[in-house]
Amino acid sequence: MEQTDLSKYARQTVLPGIGIEGQRRLLASHAAIIGCGTLGCVIADQLCRAGVGRLTILDRDLVEPGNLQRQVLFDRADAEARLPKAEAALERLGEINSDVRVRALVADLRPSNAEALLFDDKFGRPEVILDGTDNFETRFLLNDLCVKHAVPYVYAGVVGTRAMRAVFRAQGCCLRCVFDRPPAPGSQPTCETAGVLAPAAAMIGAMQAAEAIKLLVGAEVAMDLVEIDAWGGLLRRVDLSRSRDPDCPCCAQRRFEFLEGPDPEAAALCGRNAVQVMPGPQGTPGRLDLESLAGSWRTVGTVSRSAFMVRVEPYEQAGVTVSVFRDGRAVIEGVEDPSRARAIYARYVGA
Ligand SMILES: [Zn+2]
Structure with missing residues (x-):
């Protein structure tokens, strides 16, 4: 080197x-x-x-x-x-x-x-x-x-x-x-x-x-x-030199309740008029082919792309923007209701 x-x-x-x-x-x-x-x-x-x-x-x-x-x-x-x-x-x-x-x-x-x-x-x-x-x-x-x-x-x-x-x-x-x-x-x-x-x-x-x-x-x-x-x-x-809790569930008992807990579901992003939607359990990093997704959206709406994401503004959903990342996660802007966001995700990205 x-x-x-x-x-x-x-x-x-x-x-x-x-x-x-x-x-x-x-x-x-x-x-x-x-x-x-x-x-x-x-x-x-x-x-x-x-x-x-x-x-x-x-x-x-x-x-x-x-x-x-x-x-x-x-x-x-x-x-x-x-x-x-x-x-x-x-x-x-x-x-x-x-x-x-x-x-x-x-x-x-x-x-x-x-x-x-x-x-x-x-x-x-x-x-x-x-x-x-x-x-x-x-x-x-x-x-x-x-x-x-x-x-x-x-x-x-x-x-x-x-x-x-x-x-x-x-x-x-x-x-x-x-x-x-x-x-x-x-x-x-x-x-x-x-x-x-x-x-x-x-x-x-x-x-x-x-x-x-x-x-x-x-x-x-x-x-x-x-x-x-x-x-x-x-x-x-x-x-904090004497703040160690001898009964702390994490550092004393080594129970990792947050790391071993369930994933959060679709969640509204704070103050953003946007909802984050997670892929199902099969969605793993590197799985989604952004190029082919962009291709499949050509007739659906206005499509744009960067190295890490592909985005569509569907003609049928005024004011809504769907940005999808390689791990299958999406940020859906123009929506506040998580269930509506999930429905939009299922329609444009897949269940
Ligand atoms: Zn601790």
Whole structure:
């Protein structure tokens, strides 16, 4: 393999915590970013520029104009084409740093596919998993996955002007030691109801990237939770060094209730006037032939295509758009009722 020119990382290698040796470790390492929205864009941009040699970017959704206020990897053309976020990120990151191999996964992480997507693959096992998700369901799934496979989990959340981050790993506590269960639906403010101040996301995403870099170079990482309020300019640190729950169902009893639980069914995407529809159990990654699906739709409606998806706007369904990905999953826009979305899926994609 040809030697990478390290001079472009000079501002980073001069840092005592990184050095030339740390830079070599970064180039040889693999980080997985789950969710490429507000936080995921910031993390992916910074880890790519830092020279983390392999990046897995997993996201289930499409770029839309309302994302551009805060999702820094995307531009107007991505939103106009409504590209899958992971696909748009792959293109952008490739322009930033050719030392980095990026793997885009246009998928929804769920119990039945999580281990196959992240741990059973030629791309190699991730050494750190970063949380760019927007829902607790996926976070508890990630926590199970990270505890089971002993991979550090860099958790974060952002709502309104406030955000928090923590690093959960085998030496300390896990997400369930601290939060126990996902909050009941509707009990917490969400990005849809409370908005997001982009600087709050940028700050906490940057802190996640910093923790990942520290983990990957083998530096000391504190067991704490940091909360910020970007509007008030406040930062608070909570010590987690004694937060390990000796009865934690996940890290103490090693019961992985979220990883071993059922897959969620068709679900409305928060605030999107869109529904995500899963394929049946036979739908596995790489199964769907997008080319032939596009061909079969030629007389059905207006068809468009990208490397990772095919889309139809059926003539008979005014205002409805069906975007289908290789794993058979679809995002149906212009629909809020999951059963109507399932019917549309059955009609245009198949049962
Ligand atoms: Zn625990």
